Amino acid sequence: xxxxxxxxxxxxxxxxxxxxxxxxxxxxxxxxxxxxxxxxxxxxxxxxxxxxxxxxxxxxxxxxxxxxxxxxxxxxxxxxxxxxxxxxxxxxxxxxxxxxxxxxxxxxxxxxxxxxxxxxxxxxxxxxxxxxxxxx
Amino acid sequence: xxxxxxxxxxxxxxxxxxxxxxxxxxxxxxxxxxxxxxxxxxxxxxxxxxxxxxxxxxxxxxxxxxxxxxxxxxxxxxxxxxxxxxxxxxxxxxxxxxxxxxxxxxxxxxxxxxxxxxxxxxxxxxxxxxxxxxxxxxxxxxxxxxxxxxxxxxxxxxxxxxxxxxxxxxxxxxxxxxxxxxxxxxxxxxxxxxxxxxxxxxxxxxxxxxxxxxxxxxxxxxxxxxxxxxxxxxxxxxxxxxxxxxxxxxxxxxxxxxxxxxxxxxxxxxxxxxxxxxxxxxxxxxxxxxxxxxxxxxxxxxxxxxxxxxxxxxxxxxxxxxxxxxxxxxxxxxxxxxxxxxxxxxxxxxxxxxxxxxxxxxxxxxxxxxxxxxxxxxxxxxxxxxxxxxxxxxxxxxxxxxxxxxxxxxxxxxxxxxxxxxxxxxxxxxxxxxxxxxxxxxxxxxxxxxxxxxxxxxxxxxxxxxxxxxxxxxxxxxxxxxxxxxxxxxxxxxxxxxxxxxxxxxxxxxxxxxxxxxxxxxxxxxxxxxxxxxxxxxxxxxxxxxxxxxxxxxxxxxxxxxxxxxxxxxxxxxxxxxxxxxxxxxxxxxxxxxxxxxxxxxxxxxxxxxxxxxxxxxxxxxxxxxxxxxxxxxxxxxxxxxxxxxxxxxxxxxxxxxxxxxxxxxxxxxxxxxxxxxxxxxxxxxxxxxxxxxxxxxxxxxxxxxxxxxxxxxxxxxxxxxxxxxxxxxxxxxxxxxxxxxxxxxxxxxxxxxxxxxxxxxxxxxxxxxxxxxxxxxxxxxxxxxxxxxxxxxxxxxxxxxxxxxxxxxxxxxxxxxxxxxxxxxxxxxxxxxxxxxxxxxxx
Numbered sequence: 001x002x003x004x005x006x007x008x009x010x011x012x013x014x015x016x017x018x019x020x021x022x023x024x025x026x027x028x029x030x031x032x033x034x035x036x037x038x039x040x041x042x043x044x045x046x047x048x049x050x051x052x053x054x055x056x057x058x059x060x061x062x063x064x065x066x067x068x069x070x071x072x073x074x075x076x077x078x079x080x081x082x083x084x085x086x087x088x089x090x091x092x093x094x095x096x097x098x099x100x101x102x103x104x105x106x107x108x109x110x111x112x113x114x115x116x117x118x119x120x121x122x123x124x125x126x127x128x129x130x131x132x133x134x135x136x
Numbered sequence: 137x138x139x140x141x142x143x144x145x146x147x148x149x150x151x152x153x154x155x156x157x158x159x160x161x162x163x164x165x166x167x168x169x170x171x172x173x174x175x176x177x178x179x180x181x182x183x184x185x186x187x188x189x190x191x192x193x194x195x196x197x198x199x200x201x202x203x204x205x206x207x208x209x210x211x212x213x214x215x216x217x218x219x220x221x222x223x224x225x226x227x228x229x230x231x232x233x234x235x236x237x238x239x240x241x242x243x244x245x246x247x248x249x250x251x252x253x254x255x256x257x258x259x260x261x262x263x264x265x266x267x268x269x270x271x272x273x274x275x276x277x278x279x280x281x282x283x284x285x286x287x288x289x290x291x292x293x294x295x296x297x298x299x300x301x302x303x304x305x306x307x308x309x310x311x312x313x314x315x316x317x318x319x320x321x322x323x324x325x326x327x328x329x330x331x332x333x334x335x336x337x338x339x340x341x342x343x344x345x346x347x348x349x350x351x352x353x354x355x356x357x358x359x360x361x362x363x364x365x366x367x368x369x370x371x372x373x374x375x376x377x378x379x380x381x382x383x384x385x386x387x388x389x390x391x392x393x394x395x396x397x398x399x400x401x402x403x404x405x406x407x408x409x410x411x412x413x414x415x416x417x418x419x420x421x422x423x424x425x426x427x428x429x430x431x432x433x434x435x436x437x438x439x440x441x442x443x444x445x446x447x448x449x450x451x452x453x454x455x456x457x458x459x460x461x462x463x464x465x466x467x468x469x470x471x472x473x474x475x476x477x478x479x480x481x482x483x484x485x486x487x488x489x490x491x492x493x494x495x496x497x498x499x500x501x502x503x504x505x506x507x508x509x510x511x512x513x514x515x516x517x518x519x520x521x522x523x524x525x526x527x528x529x530x531x532x533x534x535x536x537x538x539x540x541x542x543x544x545x546x547x548x549x550x551x552x553x554x555x556x557x558x559x560x561x562x563x564x565x566x567x568x569x570x571x572x573x574x575x576x577x578x579x580x581x582x583x584x585x586x587x588x589x590x591x592x593x594x595x596x597x598x599x600x601x602x603x604x605x606x607x608x609x610x611x612x613x614x615x616x617x618x619x620x621x622x623x624x625x626x627x628x629x630x631x632x633x634x635x636x637x638x639x640x641x642x643x644x645x646x647x648x649x650x651x652x653x654x655x656x657x658x659x660x661x662x663x664x665x666x667x668x669x670x671x672x673x674x675x676x677x678x679x680x681x682x683x684x685x686x687x688x689x690x691x692x693x694x695x696x697x698x699x700x701x702x703x704x705x706x707x708x709x710x711x712x713x714x715x716x717x718x719x720x721x722x723x724x725x726x727x728x729x730x731x732x733x734x735x736x737x738x739x740x741x742x743x744x745x746x747x748x749x750x751x752x753x754x755x756x757x758x759x760x761x762x763x764x765x766x767x768x769x770x771x772x773x774x775x776x777x778x779x780x781x782x783x784x785x786x787x788x789x790x791x792x793x794x795x796x797x798x799x800x801x802x803x804x805x806x807x808x809x810x811x812x813x814x815x816x817x818x819x820x821x822x823x824x825x826x827x828x829x830x831x832x833x834x835x836x837x838x839x840x841x842x843x844x845x846x847x848x849x850x851x852x853x854x855x856x857x858x859x860x861x862x863x864x865x866x867x868x869x870x871x872x873x874x875x876x877x878x879x880x881x882x883x884x885x886x887x888x889x890x891x892x893x894x895x896x897x898x899x900x901x902x903x904x905x906x907x908x909x910x911x912x913x914x915x916x917x918x919x920x921x922x923x924x925x926x927x928x929x930x931x932x933x934x935x936x937x938x939x940x941x942x943x944x945x946x947x948x949x950x951x952x953x954x955x956x957x958x959x960x961x962x963x964x965x966x967x968x969x970x971x972x973x974x975x976x977x978x979x980x
Contacts, residue, residue, distance in 0.1 A: 057422030
């Protein structure tokens with residue numbers, strides 16, 4: 001199987017497994033050589049895979065940290081925020097975790113970095129609209 | 137018709153009613169995007185890539201956008217780079233050729249003046265770098281590790297980690313910079329540095345000795361974290377930076393494994409973490425859990441280990457499923473080492489069998505198997521049996537095997553053993569492996585004093601319920617084999633029998649009235665089983681054999697029940713199942729041969745452990761009865777049963793005594809008796825695996841003899857003659873004071889990890905040697921069983937033998953320490969020799 005196929009099978013399998021769990025069950029399940037750690041927030045599931053030697057309890061905390069930051073960033077985050085602003089959700093994730101490892105334990109730093117990058121983007125966007133108006 | 141921006145596309149997609157509508161909209165949109173890409177539409181590139189990423193997230197193909205992402209990343213604008221790199225991370229992976237084209241953009245952007253552009257490049261590298269890319273950019277990453285900007289340093293550290301994971305040999309670029317990052321004041325950088333060092337230590341174990349120098353520093357950092365007061369920036373429900381604490385604990389664990397000196401350094405801090413961390417929230421427990429893992433893995437003080445297991449014990453009482461789950465999981469890992477400490481939490485583990493969460497039930501079950509021992513076998517087996525009634529079906533096969541195994545190993549008496557298995561068969565007879573069944577059959581045939589009891593129990597159980605396959609099979613076999621016992625026992629069925637039954641806590645008997653079983657009752661039972669909807673081919677085969685056996689167990693006079701039996705047998709003469717048809721015809725023929733039939737269908741001898749180990753001469757030298765009792769005790773030995781076998785003739789008692797001696801000797805040689813106990817406890821698993829294998833081999837053999845019932849004794853003979861033809865080599869172990877001892881090793885036929893060593897004693901002088909006592913010991917990694925010597929007086933005329941069975945790993949070199957004592961012409965001789973001349977390839 002090629003990489004993308006493996007990836008889509010994995011997403012399909014894990015989605016099914018997690019959705020079939022009842023609320024009373026623990027938030028971990030074993031899948032192939034790794035463990036799936038998931039956490040549900042209203043209708044949204046946040047799922048991550050960790051290796052067998054990893055600490056599942058702290059993985060839950062990492063998920064929670066991400067959700068807290070999303071919540072702070074969007075202000076009472078909901079599903080639609082993530083759908084329409086998925087790039088932002090990815091940017092925040094990339095400021096929190098890269099290569100599968102947590103890179104920043106301070107919420108404040110993550111939020112500051114994302115909003116500074118947003119500011120650069122906004123300046124560029126307004127400049128662009130100015131130039132396009134001028135060129136008309 | 138393409139959407140002008142991402143937002144309108146998402147809105148429109150969300151309005152689609154069916155999956156087919158969504159799919160067709162996406163197909164149209166993808167086609168439009170593809171055209172725009174082909175026409176090099178610069179203005180729309182950003183919007184199109186954004187749309188395409190969304191399409192990809194919905195699970196539709198988007199690979200044709202890869203090159204556009206590269207173009208965006210190469211743009212001078214941050215807004216384009218941000219989306220371009222996101223697209224690269226999502227649409228590409230390290231297996232793709234296109235990735236090589238990204239290297240150059242990454243290299244440029246890593247040297248960009250804007251830190252956020254550098255950040256994008258580093259994040260992309262860390263997430264998807266291939267080996268090739270890692271090699272190309274290793275030095276760039278190294279440069280950035282010493283950047284003055286903490287935002288870049290931390291990301292570079294994780295890029296370095298990715299490089300080391302891909303190419304461990306490149307660790308030398310990062311080792312020193314990483315160590316200097318350990319003093320960084322920024323938590324993010326520190327976190328990434330610890331992660332990097334952990335990965336270097338894993339990828340390149342040779343660096344560990346150097347990295348151990350950092351242990352005191354790590355301890356200091358950890359201490360600051362746990363003693364520091366409230367720090368708002370890194371606080372998680374009252375705990376300062378649990379993420380960093382856990383990373384440090386993980387690194388300490390890695391560096392202290394198998395290292396007593398380093399472990400000593402961390403004892404204190406681990407104790408501090410374990411006592412000072414707040415255990416009311418998940419965060420605190422995650423740190424405690426990590427500390428426990430660390431303590432259990434390193435060479436921690438014993439007090440600390442007990443503390444760790446008690447923390448897990450406390451976890452078991454936690455309301456949170458997650459905490460219980462990790463506790464059970466971890467206890468499963470340590471139960472082999474610290475059985476006693478885990479035993480203390482037995483009740484709460486048993487409670488977890490009734491948990492609402494199947495994952496927790498499964499862990500608890502595994503753990504309770506490991507906890508069964510001599511003293512708690514009654515209680516735990518009772519729990520497991522009641523769990524068996526309510527457990528998920530997926531557990532039942534394992535449960536029945538484990539119950540059978542535990543009963544076999546630790547049964548306080550045979551009666552309890554039989555009762556336990558009977559109850560198990562009644563409750564879950566459809567979830568019993570064949571080897572469990574044949575172990576039961578063997579148990580019954582080796583327990584003549586309880587055969588009447590067993591066959592009655594099975595008979596009345598089958599009268600009530602024939603839906604449990606294994607129960608039916610066990611019942612059919614037993615009734616067929618001991619039909620005469622059932623008939624005669626039934627006739628003097630008395631109160632005593634019934635009282636004993638009701639006293640027992642495991643078996644409840646509904647009817648107390650004395651039952652008289654008649655031939656007709658038995659035949660009717662057979663017929664009803666045969667006609668029941670549960671009867672499958674195997675059950676029919678058993679019915680057939682049972683009927684054949686019963687026709688000689690019953691009275692010889694021709695009567696109605698004989699007639700019915702004959703009818704039952706002949707009814708299969710036209711069966712479409714070849715096996716049944718053939719047996720049916722053969723039995724019919726056989727039953728008409730009065731001089732043959734009794735011999736063929738007579739009571740089976742109790743199944744033996746392959747006696748071929750005794751070799752040609754030895755088995756001839758022994759009287760038959762003796763062989764049998766020796767087989768018994770060797771069976772007990774193999775099963776690792778510590779309890780002396782109950783009244784099985786004088787032979788086994790001698791064997792027990794000899795074994796006791798051997799144990800003492802082992803204890804002498806290896807120091808205290810306790811350590812020996814430990815060793816045997818820790819290896820109990822492997823014994824378990826063996827016992828499960830054993831009955832199966834036996835069952836194959838016995839089912840052949842059972843079903844055919846014709847060539848009962850012929851098979852073993854064949855084996856022995858085969859055995860004798862094999863070449864054997866003999867080694868001299870001892871030759872002094874008028875006694876010669878030679879050892880003849882041969883690999884066991886049925887078990888690949890066992891060597892049978894036949895010790896042969898002969899007197900070399902003119903006088904006989906008396907009171908010969910031969911004892912042996914093996915290293916702890918092996919196991920030894922000894923049979924009693926055939927005669928403690930070695931005469932001048934004949935040789936005496938003694939069998940040793942050594943269980944070892946393949947290719948393990950077998951070493952023996954031998955202690956010999958005997959009297960020769962009134963003089964006491966005692967000697968000890970080490971013997972290691974056996975070829976190491978004897979176990980292949």
